[in-house]
Amino acid sequence: MSLSLVETVSRRIITLARHHSSDRLPTERDMSAKFGVSRGVVREAAKRLELQGLLEIRQGSGMKVVDKLHKPLSSAVNMLVPDEKQRLYQLTEVRLALEPENARLAAERAKPSILKKLRGAHERLMNCRDFETQVLADMEFHCLIAEASGNKIGALLMQSLSDLLQSSLSHGYRLVTKDKAVADHYKIFMAIMAHNGNAAADAMRKHLLNARNDLTLKNRKLAPP
Amino acid sequence: MSLSLVETVSRRIITLARHHSSDRLPTERDMSAKFGVSRGVVREAAKRLELQGLLEIRQGSGMKVVDKLHKPLSSAVNMLVPDEKQRLYQLTEVRLALEPENARLAAERAKPSILKKLRGAHERLMNCRDFETQVLADMEFHCLIAEASGNKIGALLMQSLSDLLQSSLSHGYRLVTKDKAVADHYKIFMAIMAHNGNAAADAMRKHLLNARNDLTLKNRKLAPP
DNA sequence: AGATCCAATTGGTCGGACCAATTCAAGTAT
């Protein structure tokens, strides 16, 4: 069972990306010459990697190495549940499963460096003046907790959920007020700092229940589906 | 911000797939003529859909519509955590978060038709004679519970986890003995049938803790990472 | 120094040719 040429070239691009001093890759034409294959094969291989979240490709500009392995899941969820309200409810249910455990594991495992980042995100949320910054800080807080859990798969899931949530929030949906989020995040943060797994998990659960109960679109509270 | 031709053709292929009487799609050459684009564009569009888990493509044979939206996540997780033992441990942690909630929601929401399927999977596990059938029935049981929860996103995550687990199990890893799995699944099933969410979640949690504690490779019990 | 312009560069698309894998109809053997 031999690999297709495209598969082989995909792997060579990954290797190249890992050893390249810049985040910029050679052009399609250069790689075609370098690997001894047609430009179409390079193109197809690069497109695979783009879809997998490993490259970003711009016409006229070239290819850039990125690390966004969560992107395919975000796309899949969008396709699976096209209705945004439904999607938000289901995302919140999944969050109610995942995030209390993230918080518990973070309380047990978090390193000082990441706790520092977490404090930074919390402070950015407290101090923010515009909605966009609020959303970014809020989601960053949650992603850092997932990262602090030490479970890479959980962190990838959280990054994807975060992207999806950000997209909905930019379409007018609202989960919780800033004040409630700040208060809830503070409790979560303090429990993690105190290495109290149960308290962290409980605080996260309450935060997400608040989010579910307060779901609004354009200042209109939504009924559950 | 206009769509690229490839993106446009991708969407047209999806529409075609949804309205086509067979699960077989027209050839690259036919779609090229039908859509008025070059064969390269059709090819690239089709490859996108293949990577997204919506098509399967075979040289000499053509394209088949499938529904495997979970595949991109499985690939991403494989890339993220290449080490299989690490991956299994992390998968089990994620399962410990997700699956008790799946079981709880299944207890609240499951319809008779899916409970019947669940019973079927349980019976297949009880009666199986070979390891491969055991694995399939075991994973099917878990995926049906996720489906019974009514949360499509949770079900997609579970399908992906299931694929990943099956892959590891085919490489020699073992999670629990068949007898333990049968006994644990029975408790989960009975709690779901009784619409007792808490009992279902507890039974699932215990089952997964057993799985974590019993992780072996080639009859050798593994230490946690 | 900052703004504008434009040619070079890079990705996107096209079409025709040829190669590799699969399918199925026709022919052969039992």
Place this chain on the structure above:
DNA sequence: ATACTTGAATTGGTCCGACCAATTGGATCT
């Protein structure tokens, strides 16, 4: 009549050179 084999047609995989669309960076102008 049934089972097996063969080979041509079909379908996807790759190649090549040409041309189109978007971006970049150097040159020029203010």
